[in-house]
Amino acid sequence: METTEAFVGLTCVDCGETFDAETATHRCPDCDGILDPDYDYDAVRRSLTSNRSSSNSDDAIDLMRETLESRRFDSMWRYEELLPFPRESAVTMDEGATQLVECPDLAEELGVGRVLLKDEGRNPTGTFKDRGQTAAVTAAVQHGATDVALNSAGNAGQAAAAYAARAGLDSHVFLPSRSGFTNKAMVNVHGGDLTVVEGRIGDAGEAYADAMAEHDDWYSVKTFVTPYRHEGKKTMLYEVVEQNDWEVPDAVVYPTGGGVGLVGMHKAAKELRELGLTDELPSMYAAQSSGCAPVVEAFEEGKDVHEVWEVPDTICGGIEIPDPGASPLILDALRESDGGAVATSDEDILDSAVAVAQREGLEMGATCAAAASGAWELARRGEFDEDDTVVLLNTGAGNKDDDVLRSHLMSKGI
Incomplete structure (x- = not known):
């Protein structure tokens, strides 16, 4: 296999064993646990500083940031040192490098300092x-x-x-x-x-x-069967932090079904902290529909793993995951980051998609708008401070669900 210098193999999140990525292709060969790509972060530092040594840690951080900032913001593969495979071997269509859009009207409504929308609808097939x-x-x-x-x-x-x-x-x-x-x-x-x-x-x-x-x-190439789906999605957090001038947002609200992106972004936040590029972890919030909210239920009840949601009932098909197999990883991320979980009704979610489109001009998919609806509810509960920076993950383009959103408007006589 052609891999990056720092990639050392795949570590099982359950039993802790590390395996060669050439022979261990999917789940753990010993216990069938989820495998997670592992890295030598000293090697990452050396690569990002072009092996220029410095006794001053601040200088090394500046060198790493300068290296990344000198690259074109054109693809998630610009972070190849923190990915298993080099850019030159990637099957890529220049995915990633999506816009982080300022939403001043939403910030005013939520009573926070800033709301930023990470617009993943701009990817090649329209989603993250x-x-x-x-x-x-x-x-x-x-x-x-x-x-x-x-x-x-x-x-x-x-x-x-x-x-x-x-x-x-x-x-x-x-x-x-x-x-x-x-x-x-x-x-x-x-x-x-x-x-x-x-x-x-x-x-x-x-x-x-x-x-x-x-x-x-x-x-x-199924979620958490291949070790690489969450690894690709972690790049969203790298981009958010770099686009925000290396400032970690106070909160990230993510529409949660299987939770792949949330788990990946939390890993990315810990990696940036490990490298010294940031000091804090953003509080991660899982947003679900009240018609299928096994993660929210488990979080609120203090459980380490979810119970299967017996009768899922939501129009938000992308997050209608009644049995998210990686819920322990999701719940760990929420608690470790001092975040939380929130469920809102389908009616509120669709209303939020329309509100974002009409007030900010941005098109959120119906499922994705769980992040906006969840943020409104979290603000109502007092989860955010008035100077917080809150990032909403728009995981897919609005035109994926244009019929759902239009039907919602028509049901209101609009």
């Missing part, structure tokens, strides 16, 4: 899923795969088909019938083998598992 799939499909290529497969609520499947096409691989995507038309259509347009399964994401997961059992040559 591209960050995960560029890393996962790169790993698939490195491992000699010919076919990739996953089940998805929609956007990750579309992204997987796109990046598989870019790499010349075949893709097999299992989507529930409730997935949006755009996702289904674009899997086909990218040449993917699409299976639409009646029901919800769990039903699609069962069909995917059955197919994987029959095709041992298919390479999984």
Whole structure:
């Protein structure tokens, strides 16, 4: 495999064993736990300072920042020292490097110093899923795969088909019938083998598992099965901090289903602190729909793992994940960062998407607007101070859900 200098292997978050990334491709070979890419951070420092030694730690920090700032802000792969694979070997369409947009009207309404919206809808397939799939499909290529497969609520499947096409691989995507038309259509347009399964994401997961059992040559790019999806998404936090002049925001509110991006960003925040580039961790907040809120329930009840949400009922398909397998990692991130969890109704979430579009001109996907709705509720509860900087993660473009948002307006007679 062609890997970066600092990448030392994959460490199991459960048993703590570290494995060679060339042979351990997915879950832990010993206990089936989630594998997490691990790095030699001294090697990262050496690389970012061009091996120029300094007895002054402030000088070393300045050198690292200057190195990153000297690069074009054109792709998440500009942070390749903190990723498993070098940019030159990446299956990439210049994903990442999305805008961090100032929202003064929202800041005034929330009663905080600043609201910044990280607009992931500007990625190649319109969502932050591209960050995960560029890393996962790169790993698939490195491992000699010919076919990739996953089940998805929609956007990750579309992204997987796109990046598989870019790499010349075949893709097999299992989507529930409730997935949006755009996702289904674009899997086909990218040449993917699409299976639409009646029901919800769990039903699609069962069909995917059955197919994987029959095709041992298919390479999984499924959330937290591949070690690389959350690793690609952590770059959102690197960008937020750099775009904010190396100031850590006080809070990050993230629309949470499987929690991949939240886990990745929390890891990134700890890495920046380890390198000395920042001093603090942003408080991470998981925002869910009250119709499917297993993370919120577990957080409020002080549990270390969720209980399966028996009857999910939300129009926000992207976060309708009743059984998030990595909930211990999500809950750890929320508590370690002194953050929290919040659930709001679908009505409030859709109202928030419309409010952001009408007051700031920014288009949030219906699912993504859980972050805005959650932020309003958190502000109402007094979670934020008047001088706080709050970042909302818009994980996907509004036109992914234009029919849902328009129908919501029509239901109000607009």
